[in-house]
Amino acid sequence: MxxxxxxxxxxxxxxxxxxxxxxRALATAGGNPRLLHSLPxxxxxxxxxxxxxxxxxxLILWLMAQPMVIEQRVAAAxxxxxxxxxxxxxxxxADIRRVAxxxxxxxxxxxxxxxxxxxxxxxxxxxxxGSVGVALGSEVSTTTLAxxxxxxxxxxxxxxxxxxxxxxxxxxxxxxxxxxxxxxFRARNSVERVILWLLIAASSIAVxxxxxxxxxxxxxxxxxxxxxxxxxxxxxxxxxxxxxxxSELGIIPLIWGTLYITVIAMLVAVPIxxxxxxxxxxxxxxxxxxxxxxxxEIIAGIPTVVFGLFxxxxxxxxxxxxxxxxxxxxxxxxxxxxxxxxxxxxxxxFISSLSDDIINAVPQSLRDGSYGLGATRSETVKQVIxxxxxxxxxxxxxxxxxxxIGETMxxxxxxxxxxxxxxxxxxxxxxxxxxxxxxxxxxxxxxxPETLVxxxxxxxxxxxxxxxxxxxxxxxxxxxxxxx
Amino acid sequence: MTDLSAAPACLPRPRPSLLDPSDRMRxxxxxxxxxxxxxxxxxxxxxTMLAIMLFTILRDGVSAFTQASLSFPxxxxxxxxDPEGNRDRAEMAKVTTIGYGxxxxxxxxxxxxxxxxxTDLSEKDIGALISRDAPGTLRAxxxxxxxxVGTTIDAKVFAxxxxxxxxxxxxxxxxxxxxxNISPAQLRLAQQLVEAGILTSAFNWDFLTNPDASDQRPEAxxxxxxxxxxxxxxxxxxxxxxxxxxxxxxxxxxxxPRNRWTDAIEVNISNLAAVPSIVYGIxxxxxxxxxxxxxxxxxxxxxxxxxLMTLPxxxxxxxxxxxxxxxxxxxxxxxxGASKTQTVFHHVLPLAAPGILTGTILGLATALGETAxxxxxxxxxxxxxxPAAPPDxxxxxxxxxxxxxxxxxxxxxxxxxxxxxxxIIVLLVFLVAMNVTAILLRxxxxxxx
Numbered sequence: 001m002x003x004x005x006x007x008x009x010x011x012x013x014x015x016x017x018x019x020x021x022x023x024r025a026l027a028t029a030g031g032n033p034r035l036l037h038s039l040p041x042x043x044x045x046x047x048x049x050x051x052x053x054x055x056x057x058x059l060i061l062w063l064m065a066q067p068m069v070i071e072q073r074v075a076a077a078x079x080x081x082x083x084x085x086x087x088x089x090x091x092x093x094a095d096i097r098r099v100a101x102x103x104x105x106x107x108x109x110x111x112x113x114x115x116x117x118x119x120x121x122x123x124x125x126x127x128x129x130g131s132v133g134v135a136l137g138s139e140v141s142t143t144t145l146a147x148x149x150x151x152x153x154x155x156x157x158x159x160x161x162x163x164x165x166x167x168x169x170x171x172x173x174x175x176x177x178x179x180x181x182x183x184x185f186r187a188r189n190s191v192e193r194v195i196l197w198l199l200i201a202a203s204s205i206a207v208x209x210x211x212x213x214x215x216x217x218x219x220x221x222x223x224x225x226x227x228x229x230x231x232x233x234x235x236x237x238x239x240x241x242x243x244x245x246x247s248e249l250g251i252i253p254l255i256w257g258t259l260y261i262t263v264i265a266m267l268v269a270v271p272i273x274x275x276x277x278x279x280x281x282x283x284x285x286x287x288x289x290x291x292x293x294x295x296x297e298i299i300a301g302i303p304t305v306v307f308g309l310f311x312x313x314x315x316x317x318x319x320x321x322x323x324x325x326x327x328x329x330x331x332x333x334x335x336x337x338x339x340x341x342x343x344x345x346x347x348x349x350f351i352s353s354l355s356d357d358i359i360n361a362v363p364q365s366l367r368d369g370s371y372g373l374g375a376t377r378s379e380t381v382k383q384v385i386x387x388x389x390x391x392x393x394x395x396x397x398x399x400x401x402x403x404x405i406g407e408t409m410x411x412x413x414x415x416x417x418x419x420x421x422x423x424x425x426x427x428x429x430x431x432x433x434x435x436x437x438x439x440x441x442x443x444x445x446x447x448x449p450e451t452l453v454x455x456x457x458x459x460x461x462x463x464x465x466x467x468x469x470x471x472x473x474x475x476x477x478x479x480x481x482x483x484x
Numbered sequence: 485m486t487d488l489s490a491a492p493a494c495l496p497r498p499r500p501s502l503l504d505p506s507d508r509m510r511x512x513x514x515x516x517x518x519x520x521x522x523x524x525x526x527x528x529x530x531x532t533m534l535a536i537m538l539f540t541i542l543r544d545g546v547s548a549f550t551q552a553s554l555s556f557p558x559x560x561x562x563x564x565x566d567p568e569g570n571r572d573r574a575e576m577a578k579v580t581t582i583g584y585g586x587x588x589x590x591x592x593x594x595x596x597x598x599x600x601x602x603t604d605l606s607e608k609d610i611g612a613l614i615s616r617d618a619p620g621t622l623r624a625x626x627x628x629x630x631x632x633v634g635t636t637i638d639a640k641v642f643a644x645x646x647x648x649x650x651x652x653x654x655x656x657x658x659x660x661x662x663x664x665n666i667s668p669a670q671l672r673l674a675q676q677l678v679e680a681g682i683l684t685s686a687f688n689w690d691f692l693t694n695p696d697a698s699d700q701r702p703e704a705x706x707x708x709x710x711x712x713x714x715x716x717x718x719x720x721x722x723x724x725x726x727x728x729x730x731x732x733x734x735x736x737x738x739x740x741p742r743n744r745w746t747d748a749i750e751v752n753i754s755n756l757a758a759v760p761s762i763v764y765g766i767x768x769x770x771x772x773x774x775x776x777x778x779x780x781x782x783x784x785x786x787x788x789x790x791x792l793m794t795l796p797x798x799x800x801x802x803x804x805x806x807x808x809x810x811x812x813x814x815x816x817x818x819x820x821g822a823s824k825t826q827t828v829f830h831h832v833l834p835l836a837a838p839g840i841l842t843g844t845i846l847g848l849a850t851a852l853g854e855t856a857x858x859x860x861x862x863x864x865x866x867x868x869x870x871p872a873a874p875p876d877x878x879x880x881x882x883x884x885x886x887x888x889x890x891x892x893x894x895x896x897x898x899x900x901x902x903x904x905x906x907x908i909i910v911l912l913v914f915l916v917a918m919n920v921t922a923i924l925l926r927x928x929x930x931x932x933x
Binding site: 067188192195196198199200201202203204205206207209210212213216217219220271272273274275276278279280283292295296298299301302303304305306307308309310312313314345348349352376377378379381382399402403405406407408409412413433436437440441446454455458461462465466469470473 | 512513515516518519520522523524525526527529530531533534536537540541544727728729731732734735736739740748749752753754755756758759760761762763764765766767769770771774775777792795796799823824825849852853854855856859860862864886887889890893894901904905908911912915919
């Protein structure tokens, strides 16, 4: 029985569990729901849950474990030269899976009967599988075919066992629930306990995500450092990956490009964002504010790939033709300046709305005091409000900087791909995010340091942005307590 | 002390009237005006940038929705297309697109002769006005319906990308001089064809339905696969992210005891919201593709990555909505004997629903526009087959709208930049629709307690 059918059967059993449990609980109360401990529906839900939880848990565990167990067995039966190291073992297993999958597909399409599939010779295998759309790179060896047949047999056996066990677990759950359903049984408490556990599980996903991020990057980064010395990665001034070996993978040019772009972005975003926030908070009438604030926030809702295209098609050529070439600073459309300015624009609404909130949180009494002493509005802003709001604004700027460092699409499309250490802002440079994309797209070999370096870059990026954010949140939180 | 005694000497004599300001006052007022202008200038710059960006996208992108096509009769001669003469599909499939290309070029040249359009171009150069996609389309049409062989059909085929660009003003006689793909003579012929009504430009539905096409055929490329891929992913994100997000928020707001563990979860969520999106791509590549062995560039993996990315946003919005429900509602429910769970699910959640919905829509809008993580899980690959219908389709290779924008933008032919802008327009239409829905929902259901 297929997974889908098993799932359907479990659902039908759950429905039966709901109806039977509810009915039996009512029967024990002589049909009078007021004698029950809980509402009748809770008995039903208890029945359904008792079926679903063991059935689905077993099904999911089995689906995850079965391939691993079977591959272990199949690999153990392979001749030792095919499983000498991890890469060739993975390759052999992939071949076997592919042949086995192809045979299954052939049987499903009726190109082969199941008996014919079992007695297929290695010589015919490739042509037969090709006819059902499973293209194989080379002829199938006898060992692979035999292993594939083993694989299919084990998989079929596992599927049968899975169906039986899942159904047995579900039916057992059903019986337990129906027997439990008695008018004194505390069905609501039992259902609510399950709901609470579901809620806890859902909120743990956030933590699991973090663990997943860290685990995925740490394991590959460690792998990378075992193939490439760490001090070369952190201190070398050259970045020149070469998939044929002998690459130099120094992170410093990438960090330089990232920071240069971030600084330019902040030079654009901070003055514009901050002045816009000051104007909106201190000068604008209520009506202007109601119109302008959402308009500025539109910028934040536009996908970054749109800004990337804007950098590539409009800003890059404009800067090249009007600034870089007349000043003799190069003739590249993609440059640090292009990416920096566009990221700056992207970050304006971020800085302006955060600063706006922070400025509004400064107590009115401070303003009134300042006006009372005869200060003008701008003097009040400069000498009273900004100093009071400074920690919060610094926090906002740090958060915006962390966003600029992690920005990907704009730099991929606007900054260029050449890793350089240069001061010329009109030259194409590159960032960590560009290189992560570059090393991980296309055909990648997860054993080579040239691919694995992307994980080390990702780890560095993660640590930098996380550090900045934690620091910024700490500043903001500390400041908030000041006026509460 | 010296300061004090010296100060009165420096002070200007008091003026008779406040309406006659001193120099110092004038300077202060000027500084005030300047400061105010800086603020206005900042807002003006930000909004101008936005306006320029939207304007360039519209200017360059609207033309992607129209397409030049050629209409002329084509005689599907049986000798060329079905040499065996038995209308057997397997036999006819031996005639490649090159054969169909010759048929089209010959029919087109013949039509020019019939209409009396004089040209000294060779048949090959005339045929180059027809899109390279046309022979394949015609072949599929004939193979689907072998009875067409031997008849004459009215074909309406795309014009080549450069001809399309000529009608849209992107390609000119000057630029054709330097272009190896088109000659000024061909453009002059195109001009004559427009006058004769053979070459026309019309709204191009194929831009929304066709799959992507190779570098040589910008005119045939469309957003079909990207739209399906994005739709699959949005549905999956909705199915995975919303229940989990709401459940997590309910737990954190209503049930969680204040302890280290829940503090850790909260700090975690606010930090996850700030993790660069590309890091989620790395996570997806390492865990869902390399570890769990899910297929590359499938909608399922894309949706999983986007869900994890959107989850913090949805949790933050949902928690705010739940917090906005006043405690008196909970007290009243508990007071009449509801359990804690019943209070939350029967009273708090329905009252928080508009806020949750708004937050969810905005979270989905972000997910719809996200590109970087999808590049890492292989969605940038060239996909010219429509994904299968669900549920199998979520495992077949697909691409997404923003990724299509990126992959078109990185091709060399300027016709793809136009299409990239066109794709952005489609993307922005969806985003505007989602945001407007969110705003309307907020207006309609907003409740002050």
